Amino acid sequence: MYGFLCSLHILQAQHTENIISHNQETIVTDPSKGENSYKHWALFPPQSKEIRQIVLNLTFECPDNMRCADWDYVDHIKVRQKNDTTNYEIARMLTPYGGRFQEDWRFDWKVDITDFSPILRDSLEVDYIHTGYEDNKTRGWKVTVDFEITYGTPVAEQLAIHKVYDGNYSYGDKTNPIENHLQPVTINAHSKSTFGKVKIHQTGHGMDANGCGEFCDKYRDILYNGKVINRKQLWMECGDNPLYPQAGTWIFDRANWCPGYLLQPDEVSFDLYSGQEFTIDLNMEPYETEKPSAKELLVAYVLEYGKINAENDVALVDIISPSNEKIHSRKNETGALAVIRIKNNGQNNLKSLVVNYFLEGQKPKEYKWKGDIPFGETAILTLPEEIYSEKDSAKFYVALKRPNGKKDGYGLDNSKSSVYTKPNILPESAVIYFKTNSKPGQNEYSVTDSYGKPIFKRDSVDLKPNTVYLDTLRLQKGNYTFKVYDKGGDGLEFWFKAKDGNGSVKLLDTLGQAIKHFNSDFGSHIIYNFRVEPGVPYHLDNEPSINMFPARTEGPVTLDYFANVEKDVEVIITQQEDETKIVETHTYLNFKKGIFTYDLSYLPKMRYYLKVVIDGKEVFKNRIRLKE
Structure with missing residues (x-):
């Protein structure tokens, strides 16, 4: 016990410093150029000060007097040393679809950027570059860039950093093959080098007939002295994104990125020999198409390291x-x-x-x-x-x-x-309420204990379309996990797939009160951990469950409202671009549960917001795309 407490005391003794280059700065697009640069000078530690670790913390919020921005654009965080023309992309952010975020929304990401510590020194220009073309008068982001520096002995001696590739390369163009730009790079190893590392920021963008580069799954090889040392499929599943739900196609898998994601770099290490020449090469999977428009946005570095400073660490x-x-x-x-x-x-x-x-x-x-x-x-x-x-x-x-x-x-x-x-305390008897959509073959749900032992399971073969299932659980004291899986990665409801219909899931007590509501737009899964404690008052989810469907419609929109407590509820429908322009208001007094359909077919074909307000507070906001 004493040794453990001593180690925790050591934790508090670590010397850390936070250098904030951008502090809750409002960023917007520049539609005339497609990118907007926000540069600030910041003072980093001198070369004489040893650094153990640097973590970049990135925070997004909705700006004051603006709404959150709509589109999934690529943002870059670059640094440049004083009196130097070379810039280094140290992080890349893929912005979320923010159209349905409420005013108090916030999200934090982090990425380890310790490999860049040799250049994160002294006076630096930190440039946050926001790309895109959307309106810059009514929407944007409030961004904080925070460098969290921990001082101490480095893991290994850092000797050199080489930027070997940096470009937005065409992919699939037989007249301009990407391999023309990804030529082998030869480097003379430092006299003290013992190992190296390839560090890559790469995301696929553009849309040709095959969905490339944003929506196609291709591999990339890393070659060291002509031999493949790593092959990676440049593909990321997005249905488990912790930032959910979003307004756009957030669930669609993409080429090494998802909307609302701070890119985690690819890193591959290799042995180096003092003073010897070596080559690094990147090769993309061979690909050609008749009308190419795919782009591979790629920055790659080679880092050289000397002695590893500890044998066991x-x-x-x-x-x-x-x-x-x-x-x-x-x-x-x-x-x-x-x-x-x-x-x-x-x-x-x-x-x-x-x-x-x-x-x-x-x-x-x-x-x-x-x-x-x-x-x-x-x-x-x-x-x-x-x-x-x-x-x-x-x-x-x-x-x-x-x-x-x-x-x-x-x-x-x-x-x-x-x-x-x-965790929430649940009663010994509880009810799973599960309403399927039109694709129940994608779903299953279960309850297990902490060690994975099955307590209850309903498989996809047990489910019929558009059907309500009520499964009663009788549980002993202990810890449990309720899981819902969707093999399609599109939840029980997704605006882009309106033909699949919408379902819902919640946990109820035996009186029909909601213990826990779940958002139907959940992507690939729901994981809910809870505890059963007999004789102890159990948790009730007194926040209302609100679902609007479909979000893309020719007119009819259905609102499904379920709550444990009666409240005066106001439903407000406004124009998206000017939320002061209210087109409909509906008030329901002493309201608890119900389903309403609003026919908006008489309105001009544009985008609207449906908001639900309770006790003067906006508790729900979703976007309606009114189509022809």
Whole structure:
């Protein structure tokens, strides 16, 4: 216990500094150019100061007196040293579809940019470049760029950084093949180099007859001295995006990105030999088309490193669960079991370590892990004992020690804490309300305990179209996870697929009151962790469930409202571009549940908002596309 508390004390002793280049800055497009640059000078640490880690924290909010922007554009964060013409893209943001975000919306992302620490020094110009062509008078983003710097001994000596590719390359054009631009690059290794790393920012854009480059799945090879050392499918599934739902086609899988995503770079390490010449080459999957329009937006760096500074060194990268970070909000399928990410920063493969973890006020638990993690690689660990606190919120602590049975070569990054939130308490008897849409073959739902043991399951073969299922659960004391899966990745409702209809899912008590509402526009899955505690008052979800369908219509729009508590409810329909122009208002007094259809076919064909206001507060907002 004493050693554990000491390691947590060390955590507090780490010296960190936050350098904010853009502080809640409103950014908008420049439609005349397709990009808008926001440059600020910032003072970073001198070269003499050792840096252990740099994390870039990026925050988006809706601007003051504007609404959030609509489109999924590519934004760049670039830096340039004083008296230098070379700029370095250190991060790339793919903006979300913000058309349905409410005024108080906010989201945070982060990416490790430690590899750029040799250039993140002294006086730097930090340029946030927002691309796109949408209206810049009524919509935009409020952006904060925060460099979180942790001082200390580097994992390895950083010797050089080379920018080897930087362009928006045509893909599929036989008159201008992409390989003409991705030629092998020859570099003379530093005299002290022992290993190198290729670091790549790459996203596919444009739309040809085959959906390339945004919506086509192609591979990319990395070659070292002519031999392939890595092949990656440049494809990302978007239905599990933690930023959901969005207004546009947020669920559609894309070429290495999703709307509302801070790009996590591809990194591949390789051995280097002191002073020797080596070549790096990137090759895209061969592809040609008659009318090419695809683009591969690609920046690649080669980094050289010298001595690794510790033989045995493990770092706690993140506590995924429990966590109050939205970026982790859809990840924990193990309920009451904590999930962490660790990294091996030691020269030796990491084959064992001890993990101590506990909730504040409780006795520490110990887990002796065994595995095999090479240098520079990460792994996700699920800790074996359940955690639970009667407190609504508590600190959760984790500390790592004894990598490979040895003293850690750098112990200052072995500990972290996160925020634990008590799971909802459910009654011993509860009801799953599940209304299918027209594609029930895509769905299944289940209840398991924390260890994955099945308690209840309804498979897709049991489901019929447009049917309500009421399944009663009778559960003993313990921790559980309710899961809903959609193999199509489009939830029970998605505006672009109106022909699939809409379904809904909620948990009810035996009196018909809502214990938990779920948004039907959930993409690929729902994961809901809860606890059954007999004799304890159980949770009721007194926020209303509100669903509007379809969002793209020739006229009729249906509003489905369900609540436990009667309220005076106001439904307001406005023009999207000028929300002061109200076209319809409907007031329902002492209202609890009901389904209403509004026929908007008489209105001009444009976009509108449907808003629901309760007690003067806007609780729901969705966009209506009124089509011909």
